[in-house]
Amino acid sequence: MSKTATLVLEDGTTFTGLLFGADVSVSGEVVFQTGMVGYPEALTDPSYRCQLLTLTYPLVGNYGIPNDEEGEFGLSKWFESSKIHAAALIIGELSDSPSHWSSVKSLDQWLKEQGVPGIQGIDTRCLTKKIREKGTMLGKLVVDGTPEDSVPFDNPDKRNLVQEVSMKEPRVFNPSGSLQITVVDCGIKYNQIRCLAQRGARVTVVPWDHPLDSKDFDGLFISNGPGDPQLCQTTIDNVRKVVCVENPKPVFGICLGHQLLSLVIGSKTYKMNRASTKGQTAASSPVKTTASPSTPTLPKDWDVLFTNANDHTNEGIVHNTKPLFSVQFHPEHMAGPTDLVSLFDVFLDTVKDHKDGNAAKTVKQRLMDRLTYPGSTKHEEVFRPRKVLILGSGGLSIGQAGEFDYSGSQAIKALKEENIQTVLINPNIATVQTSKGLADKVYFLPLTPEYVTQVIKNERPDGVLLTFGGQTALNCGVELTKLGVLEKYKVKVLGTPVAPSR
Structure with a gap:
């Protein structure tokens, strides 16, 4: 047992x-x-x-x-x-x-x-x-x-956990590499070393309290690690000597390295009110019990690089003119996704150009070029609806999948969180979507072009969702488009456009 x-x-x-x-x-x-x-x-x-x-x-x-x-x-x-x-x-x-x-x-x-x-x-x-x-x-x-x-x-x-996990003696990886990168080991993950070495770097990993001299490297990398960054005062002092100078060599920090760089430049970090650890994306951090500075605490000439979309904490900083930047999340996260592993490319490209004396483009501009999609809509141009019509899941019989009912109810909740008024058309009273207090207004009507047109006339929504009512809702949306109803009443289809639904 x-x-x-x-x-x-x-x-x-x-x-x-x-x-x-x-x-x-x-x-x-x-x-x-x-x-x-x-x-x-x-x-x-x-x-x-x-x-x-x-x-x-x-x-x-x-x-x-x-x-x-x-x-x-x-x-x-x-x-x-x-x-x-x-x-x-x-x-x-x-x-x-x-x-x-x-x-x-x-x-x-x-x-x-x-x-x-x-x-x-x-x-x-x-x-x-x-x-x-x-x-x-x-x-x-x-x-x-x-x-x-x-x-x-x-x-x-x-306890100083960094001291416990950091290697005790320097170690070199990929000794034939062309770029000399010194890595401060605060609790480094192997894949960070791999990401640097794969891009042609000679990686020298040194202990957390190892003295730093700019003559020894072309670029400096500060790793992730456990515990409170305030206990790594020796690391902070060592990094400050090579960062807070007129012409510093490129520096890239990840996770604890991000927090340490923040402390080096005079910002503050603080213990978060939760031990939230999440999968790596640009909006979250795999190991984040300590947060880094918000915009008001950043010193002059520094800017926010990333902001967490969920809790609005800082996820990255960058110097406006010098080759210095760091991120709270893990772009090298082994379990994926790998959408931002290109930050290592930006870092090493910056190191190479800095070594060659080519400083025509700042690291901030490189990051913006790499992270900005050329065809993306500008924030001020994003359409934000005032009132949205949701074509609901319709009739459900015993044994029939209710995924549209569930996903539609989640969509309604999300819209309400954004203070967007919701109008639901659903002929079935026995659904989650039609629960009292969920949508702002519910019409128990069949999902046909005739009935939906009448609701549009009465409610005058400026957006409609067609993907939460199964094939019936999609067919209805296609017919409304063909009849010119959506265009006439200036109702924009949100999410998946009508064309792929035909």
Whole structure:
């Protein structure tokens, strides 16, 4: 029979589940990650040092664990460091039958070998919601039979975790590379080294407190890492000596490196009110328990490069004229997506031109050129509707899929959050879409051109959504277009245009 374990939060909340992995009790900071894949990479990411990592995806371990084989530049092919750094793993359900061509062992076996415990069978959604609402929490995983009081809460913020995970001696990767890049290891992920070396750089990785001299490199890279950046004062002082000069060499920072560069230039970072860890995109950060400066705290000649679309915190900064920039998220994230890995190209192109004495284009301009789509609509030209008509899901019978009903109800909620008035036409009273208080106004009418035209005449919406009512709604939208009704009443089709629906 499987052994049980209990996750105890510092506010007294408990979650009981089944133990897997190592039979040991641990404590640390509870964080979560919303990625659907990438648990081998996440667990070996040094940024998760001393953290109890919660994965919100419902089934984990289904593709097993690959063999730790050497790949390019002598780096591990599948992992982000030489060992698991997370203190524990918290999941909803563990797959006991992994299936993948590269799998050599189960997640349970791997955790046992590494001495890391895991707990499954708890409500990870409830746990995640609590962390998001209540803020970052300390926690401890207590194995059944172990006195709870014997496992004290451990606050990792009181320790210099960077010092614990950083390498002790300098190490060179791709020694034949043409560009000399010095990397300050604050808890670096292997793929950051790989991204630099693959682009022709000779990468010298140095410890977190290694003295820096601009004569030793063509460009400086500051890595990710765990813990509070304020505890890395030695790193801050070293970086300041090569950054705060008249003509600095190019610098690129990621995650903790972004926070350290922010502190170097005189901005402030702060502990966020939640331990939010998400998949890498331009709008989010894989490891983000500390936020960097907002626009008002940036010094003169610095500008915001990225802003988080969800919480409006800073995700990147760039100097207006000097070759200095950093991002909070991970463009090199191994589990994907890789849409912004091109930031490494921008960095190394800048390094090369700076080395050659070609400073015709600033790094800020390079980033704008790389990140701006030539045909994109300007923000001020984006159409924002005042009132939107939604053609609903129509009749649903028992056993029939209700995805249009669900997605349509989510669309209504999203529109209301943007203060856009919603009008719904749906002939079926027994749907989520027609719930009281969801849409601003509901018409229980058939989805036919005649009835919809009458509603348009009465309500005068300036936008319509055709994709939340199945084929019936699409056919109705096509007919309204052919009849010229939408053009006559100046109703713009939102989302998928009519042409592909025909």
